[in-house]
Amino acid sequence: MKMEDIARLAGVSKATVSRVINSPEQVSPQLVSRVEQVLKETGYAPNLLARELVTKQTHLIGVVVPQIGIDTFAEMIEGITHVLNQNGYNLLLATSRDQPEEELRYFDVFRKKQVDGIISFPTLLLERHQTFFARSGLPLVLVSQLDPGGTVPSVLYDDFNGTRDMVEYLLALGHRRIAYLGVGQHNKVIDQARREGYLAALSRHGVAPEERLMTQGDFSLQYGYRAMQTVWQSEGEKPTAVFAATDRLALAAIQYLREQGCSVPEDVSVAGLDDMDIAATVHPSLTTVHYDYYNSGVQAAELLLLRMRRPQERLENIMIGYQRKERGSTCAVKK
């Protein structure tokens, strides 16, 4: 069923049907109701591909994230989806599985699909990203990372200060040997700011970092467990506290420590970062750094909407703040 059929059934021209659908105020009331009648009866659905080919607006936004199954990403996508849908946009979702090439491949698909804009959570920015940013002419927003070229606006997490703050908190509790469980292997950028925050806190308090207390891996619980094990079995005095770059790692670390007959927080304090919703529910409740990931998605979507409406306007990056949550998995070091 196409527009021409509707036109014939209503005894009008294609153009009139199109007007009834898109700008009924331009058509006489009688014809409007006559056409609408037919529209109802037939259950006509306009072919948006055809419309979009003409109008050059697809109301489609391409979104790339490393994964979906991780709470923080899922929350963020939920925020993006909400705002975008609210504004009449649909989202084309893809996962890069931590591979920058995959991400670029999707950028290309998005471009061919004529998306109106792109939101991306990059793993690692390659030179080809820059080329794409410069050439595509598409409205873009980055999450969690800065565009070295300075043309694409970003939504950033204040990981450096969040981590520094938490580690200083541990230092204030009297801890000196503080382990760092990172995620650097897969996602360098996510790890970097946290690692630097950790080091900054130590240096500020005159504590020398020890390689054996620092690990890097991925987001998995298995890795968190093994990382804690590696640290725990390393030569030298045991750490009295652990900062994990994500809550999941922290949870896995606590599990390992518990199995070693070591209780948290009495023997070892453990702090995470993310504040996933169950962090306050489990026991011991997790001391962690809270970020509003849902909101970060909302901000990213709104930033993109802004960019699309006023392409030339210079936009500020948005920094997502943190809150330190002191809960049950940390306490003062034993004398």
Add this chain to the structure above:
Amino acid sequence: MKMEDIARLAGVSKATVSRVINSPEQVSPQLVSRVEQVLKETGYAPNLLARELVTKQTHLIGVVVPQIGIDTFAEMIEGITHVLNQNGYNLLLATSRDQPEEELRYFDVFRKKQVDGIISFPTLLLERHQTFFARSGLPLVLVSQLDPGGTVPSVLYDDFNGTRDMVEYLLALGHRRIAYLGVGQHNKVIDQARREGYLAALSRHGVAPEERLMTQGDFSLQYGYRAMQTVWQSEGEKPTAVFAATDRLALAAIQYLREQGCSVPEDVSVAGLDDMDIAATVHPSLTTVHYDYYNSGVQAAELLLLRMRRPQERLENIMIGYQRKERGSTCAVKK
């Protein structure tokens, strides 16, 4: 930059450019390389809208889920995405927020966008769903729910038996007063099978269900906490065990019990359902019913692919099995 421009630059016709892109074997090697040269230099990206308008294939699959931020949904979407991307399809993602009307609205958008197929995790099937299934002519797959009309294939979770099995396990441990924390308020269908499984187990062992021990709510931790509280404060003897319809509810219930000075599992056993990945990591580790949600997404996507390739073939529903995981949050009832 359009195809015509490429044609001009390469000194050939539009049709030849199209052939070089879509079926180079039909073009002489010299022209292929000449055109490809130009394609490279210009960084030409074909407008897929135009192609799709002609070929009537968008390689787009519409996916609707109630939410994204819940682990189980996110895992499932990850499975869908993986298979679909692997097969050259992209996914158009929407969330219904537990509203059947929203879901139908997206079905309509999908249809207009000319998607090649739809995967939906319905909250509640209305009559209009049936109408859509019958009229749209689109390849469809349902998750977690049966099509009453019997035309749309489904991927189902064996919630009835999973729950029954787990509750029988609790009964075998000697528990008789077993609470049920349900999710029925928002998603009737998800709750129904679990509730029936619970009742079936009780009835099989001659235990009369008690209204005061059964609640219904949503997926949130807050609700799980309040539900446990309601049950705990109800008139009558305290339950010795709790079956929660999801792990999240179980975790929240454990938190409430702990705050009441009640230890799990010594005083009260608690079992969940889902086996979210941290279920084995937290303490006490959670006795639960395991489902492979990622795989359910894979199955749904493959079922849809099958349906799209052979539209008339009658397809069997797929049942996702369960595994009972006996862990630390349950034990035999105290004598």
Add this chain to the structure above:
DNA sequence: ATGAAAGCGCTAACAT
């Protein structure tokens, strides 16, 4: 206010 016709960028049948 309405209709006729051109055109969006591509594919595919047909002709050469």
Add this chain to the structure above:
DNA sequence: ATGTTAGCGCTTTCAT
């Protein structure tokens, strides 16, 4: 093997 041409289903001038 290559080019010409007619659509795909819509929107949007431009006439009337």
